[in-house]
Amino acid sequence: MLHGLKILFVGIFVICSAFNTPDAKTYYNSGVHSLNNKEYIEAIGSFTNAISLKPDFADAYFYRAYAKDLLGKKMGFANTEMCGDLTTALKYGKYEAADKLEKTCMGECYNLVNAFEDPDMVYCADFSNSNLKDLPANTSKLKYLVKLNFMDNDLGTITPSLASKNSLLSLDLSGNNISTVPANIGNLNQLRELFLNKNSISTLPLEFGKLSHLKVLTFRQNKLTELPRSIAQLTNIETLDLAFNQLTTLPLEIANLKKLKTLTLVGNEIPIKEQQKIKTLLPNTTVYFE
Numbered sequence: 001m002l003h004g005l006k007i008l009f010v011g012i013f014v015i016c017s018a019f020n021t022p023d024a025k026t027y028y029n030s031g032v033h034s035l036n037n038k039e040y041i042e043a044i045g046s047f048t049n050a051i052s053l054k055p056d057f058a059d060a061y062f063y064r065a066y067a068k069d070l071l072g073k074k075m076g077f078a079n080t081e082m083c084g085d086l087t088t089a090l091k092y093g094k095y096e097a098a099d100k101l102e103k104t105c106m107g108e109c110y111n112l113v114n115a116f117e118d119p120d121m122v123y124c125a126d127f128s129n130s131n132l133k134d135l136p137a138n139t140s141k142l143k144y145l146v147k148l149n150f151m152d153n154d155l156g157t158i159t160p161s162l163a164s165k166n167s168l169l170s171l172d173l174s175g176n177n178i179s180t181v182p183a184n185i186g187n188l189n190q191l192r193e194l195f196l197n198k199n200s201i202s203t204l205p206l207e208f209g210k211l212s213h214l215k216v217l218t219f220r221q222n223k224l225t226e227l228p229r230s231i232a233q234l235t236n237i238e239t240l241d242l243a244f245n246q247l248t249t250l251p252l253e254i255a256n257l258k259k260l261k262t263l264t265l266v267g268n269e270i271p272i273k274e275q276q277k278i279k280t281l282l283p284n285t286t287v288y289f290e
Helices: 002-020 024-036 040-053 058-075 081-091 097-104 137-141 183-187 206-210 229-233 252-256 272-281
Strands: 124-126 147-149 170-172 193-195 216-218 239-241 262-264 286-288
Touching: 024 040, 024 058, 040 058, 058 081, 058 097, 081 097, 183 206, 206 229, 229 252, 252 272, 272 286
Parallel strands: 124 147, 147 170, 170 193, 193 216, 216 239, 239 262, 262 286
Antiparallel strands: none
């Protein structure tokens, strides 16, 4: 009888303990409370507990980054650990992290020699002028990469290894051997800056419209004959440089680019009548034809 009661009490204790165990949301709320009270170490601990229970908890990564940043400022040092949290938050859909990443984590670039010495600290990589046909095989170690300079190499297309870097905010592929842009460009849907100058690109896929966060897009010195109608989806674009291509017209859908400040069409054979139409479609944009 006593043995049976002991088992019963143990069972009740286990059940009650389970109900009392905080879940990820509870830890997260505790972290927010501590952060608001400037208790940064406690906040970091709570957000870490939330992440351990829910590894894709974007908000927990995002606010843990803020707590790390504020703790560093309080202690008098720069806490670059927050950049890893911001990149992970972005990966899991917290796009607000991009602003902080741009301001804080994209300054120092590592070259091909030193980028892999401490890959967890690399947020910007400069692999330009390296005769590369693709990303180095060990680039997968650069899991927090948000800016990549890949200028003046021998890249022929947007390869799967490059398209898998879907946390990139800035990408420069100028001066390569790119003739076509495949559909996998749409995987890089966090991009804010894309530079494709001095290639041999003649067309763009419909998937280009998936780059809806782009603010700066340059295609200077290519062979573009037309833009896809999906260009209308680039509603955040502010600077668009299409100079020295083979354009004679632009799709009516460019009227959807309400935030476009500057459009450069120098070096294209666009008739006067078409120029007037473009200006009418984009009344708040400065357009350069020559």
